Amino acid sequence: MKYALPVTRAESFPDWYQAVVAEADLAEESGVRGCMIIRPWGYGIWQRMQELLDRRFRETGHENCYFPLLIPLSFIAKEAEHVEGFAKEMAVVTHHRLKMIDGALKPDPEARLEEPLVVRPTSETVIGAAFQRWIRSHRDLPLLLNQWANVVRWEMRPRLFLRTVEFLWQEGHTAHATAEEARQETLRMLEIYRAFAEDALAMPVVAGEKPPHERFPGAESTFSIEAMMQDGKALQAGTAHYLGTNFSRAQHIRFQTEQGELAYAHTTSWGVTTRLVGGVVMTHGDDDGLRLPPILAPRQIVLVPIVRDRPEDASVLEYCESLAAQLGRGAALGEPIRALADRKLGRPVDKRWGWIKRGVPIVCEVGARDVAAGSVTFVRRDRARRGEKLDFASLARAEFLERAPALLAEVQSALHDDARERLRAGIRTDLATLAAVEEYFRESDDADAYRGWVQVPWARPEGAALDAVEERLKALKLTIRVAPLPQESAAGERCVFTGAPARERILLARAY
């Protein structure tokens, strides 16, 4: 069987991932380690994510703003755990001028900055400094901000979209009068991420709380949504942190309460990144390339005119253009349909496979026969093949126009259903002992064999006991993903690590 990609998922999942990113025109290496060029199709997907999320943020009272890329070193130094967490991966600006020295362009020693600036790895500290000035009274709270920005973390092992040195994200930062309100905000944003992943990305996730050693540096508690990729690994797809008063104490974010007393504000931060694009690839992609949920697809229906340098070409092109325009006046999934008549020069077969690989939900071919018959021939990308061949269907033009919204909705829910079933089937809950877990994950002949996740009872060990747990998990390349929310009672169960009475259940998985 011949597929559109040079490598299948079964042959090598990592190679397959790279092939999709390249063949679907999502992104490419830039020549600077860890920094990627996001191509128009990949950026279009990110922009759709931005549009959909930004709407939800604004609906919940958040305002967008923008803070600087460069942060004084002294700002970062204020929160001790924060420094420790990020110090090792910081890009630092030390000079402001270049000079020709011995024939080479180098930083001018005379132009050394008095205080080095770091390229933001996240913005808690700069935004906190502004909060400190803006928040004086309980009337200034809550303060609900968000920014869309790029950040830099000097990661050791970059992979396109999944872990890049520079990445795009949104970071929300809020300040509240009480711990309770800040905790609610944290959970509210977690829920927005969960619903967005499920509804827009058709990517099923488990939302929950991270164990202490996986917390954001400086956070009181960290929550995340975790998605299961087709190789069984977990991908952290969004995080929300309750920061308590850690940052406000470090940065003197204080206000006068209604009673006139001085109190520290409780802050939160939350974010999702361009990693989500990689998550969509590894959730929905198949051996013919990307498959995009229609809500996310920059183009939902693409019409490929079958032209062959013949007089009838003009009527074919006109048929495509008018069909695309008509589709665009219709609506699907709550928005106008995004249709495109692909008039670019080039061979129709190449264009067709290009759109298949890019994951367009419905790819149409319109030739002279369709024009004559008044019909539309199309492939649903979510189930593109019948046997070895593309599964083309044909409908009368009017019928296609009428059915298009339903077809797109069907593709959206079919992708979601498939992924949801995979997540459900991929979580083992019946491994009652650590030995059973170890056996399950033990390296076999095929080290990358699909293993999925394991849910086990957990007593929340701390200190040395937690370190011991970490060490055992590390040997299996496992991590604790989250304690899923909402938690059912774990009463009567025993922690698989310590044997102590369980307090909750946690998910173990290999992770990206």
Place this chain on the structure above:
RNA sequence: CGGGGUGUAGCUCAGCCUGGUAGAGCGUUUGGUUCGGGACCAAAAGGUCGCAGGUUCAAGUCCUGUCACCCCGACCA
């Protein structure tokens, strides 16, 4: 930062051991045949061999230095 690699045409790579006229496939362009389920034939264009030194009559090839990137570990959205 430790270990292992790779830099040669737009892309993927061969050539290096054993120094002697710069190569292949894909892609691109042109012409022709074919053409609604990734067609075929022919021709053409395209490279200061990562960079800097050195050895030599002669360096892509040997030596030294340097830079970049990739893979495996520690780190991570």
